[in-house]
């Protein structure tokens with residue numbers, strides 16, 4: 001399932017590239033697992049929403065030959081364009097600024113697939129977000145999300161080991177699979193195709209902890225305290241009908 005990622009990571013230069021561009025659990029591995037549940041091909045136009053430094057974009061463009069709009073809020077299109085040129089995907093990937101909470105600059109029905117890795121929890125935790133995104137995807141197309149989450153809802157009972165790390169953003173964004181399924185059930189115009197805990201959870205987190213970002217030091221402490229008991233990676237796939 002992870003043939004592209006494993007092959008990519010067999011090269012020291014690529015490992016350095018990953019360490020410098022990961023922004024959370026290894027997005028290339030998450031993207032490859034999520035993509036393995038979809039029929040992606042080179043004729044597809046995909047919106048990679050919240051693409052960050054474009055690790056999922058790289059996977060979609062290189063493994064599948066798809067055309068990708070790589071949209072992000074924090075990472076500038078210019079930075080991503082330079083990176084896409086350096087890795088040879090600038091003919092397949094269009095870097096673009098987007099804030100999903102402010103409306104997206106695309107035509108209705110433009111994409112076969114809206115794909116989003118380790119980003120949707122930042123903006124998708126309201127009842128309004130999914131209905132606002134559905135129109136951008138053609139009927140018969142898919143919305144596919146991979147996000148960090150929890151094995152169960154903490155509510156008021158945040159486990160003692162997690163309390164030193166827990167904050168209001170985590171409280172807002174990290175939820176259980178059932179919480180997300182309940183939210184998505186309320187949306188009109190889609191049918192759920194798949195929802196599951198992802199197999200790459202442990203490995204993708206471990207790979208992130210080798211990265212160069214300054215928050216890794218704190219995340220190493222957090223993941224030691226967490227000890228595999230509470231965090232999850234969650235996958236949701238819906239078909240637009």
Ligand SMILES: C[S@@+](CC[C@H](N)C(=O)[O-])C[C@H]1O[C@@H](n2cnc3c(N)ncnc32)[C@H](O)[C@@H]1O
Nearest residue numbers: 023027050051052073074099100118119122123
């Ligand atoms: C943890 S980073 C992950 C980036 C990338 N997907 C990855 O996994 O490496 C979260 C990403 O979500 C994006 N994001 C957060 N809020 C957003 C919004 N409202 N609209 C678009 N992107 C958003 C940020 O710009 C950031 O790049």
